[in-house]
Amino acid sequence: MSWFKKPKFGGILTNAKKTDMPDNIWSKCDNCGEILYRTELDRNLSVCSHCGFHFRIGHGKYIKILLDENSFVEKYMTIRSSDPLDFPDYRKKLRKGEERAGIPEAIVVGTGKIGGIDIAAGFSDFGFMAGSMGSAFGEKLYRIIMDAVELKVPMLIVSASGGGARMQEGILSLMQMAKTSAALDQLNKAGLPFISILTHPTMGGVMASFSSLGDIIIAEPGALLGFAGPRVIQETIGEDLPDGFQRSEFQLNHGMADMVIPRKELRPTVTLILQGLLNRYGEVPETTEKSE
Ligand SMILES: [Zn+2]
Known part of the structure; x- marks a missing residue:
């Protein structure tokens, strides 16, 4: 099957500089520097047609790409973080995150369908405080996983959580690691089944808890996936790290991911896996080609 093949894209980021250009018409690829027509980029699910670089996208696009049309029903929308430790500037950061990502917390949860199969799902969003997990994030995720248990449906989580466990809530954030893991144990x-999709970047307490507990772990090409970041590790051990360290392809070769799947193959791949695991065979949706 094509999705077992290792993609050619190596996922090494360069520091291509952005030039002044109207954002709404053209975008410059962060990896190869190619100038891309925005409409084409959108049609290609925010993947560079030149080098295969996967641009970061928000929860809304993942819902559209992965789930059956109009099937997603969001839940627990009113749960939001407080400021339990009175951490400096935390409230301001929460407000900014809400403005930027258009959601009141760094994860959106709900129920939906993939290829006609009922699922429960969570989508973390890097746009809100780097997708970090605080107590509201953990509570929302805990509740939707327990809903999956009650509804007897599989769980799907798309992680985009470079921020790991949110430091502004200290131990309360770290507790969510145990809480979400315990809920997945119930599942x-x-x-x-629990299918975990890891996108760029998924790090820290998120990677060290629910994200890496998938029965099947799928990574998008080139994503940075790990606990401590490469710079911290390099400074700690005082040695150079191998090329592509902690990228999806590296993690696949080291047993931390089961497969690396390009964005446009995610939907048919997840459908096939669910059909196999649930012993419920049927139609497989075609490769996703268009995102609106
Ligand atoms: Zn490119």
């Missing part, structure tokens, strides 16, 4: 005991 496991109920015999229900």
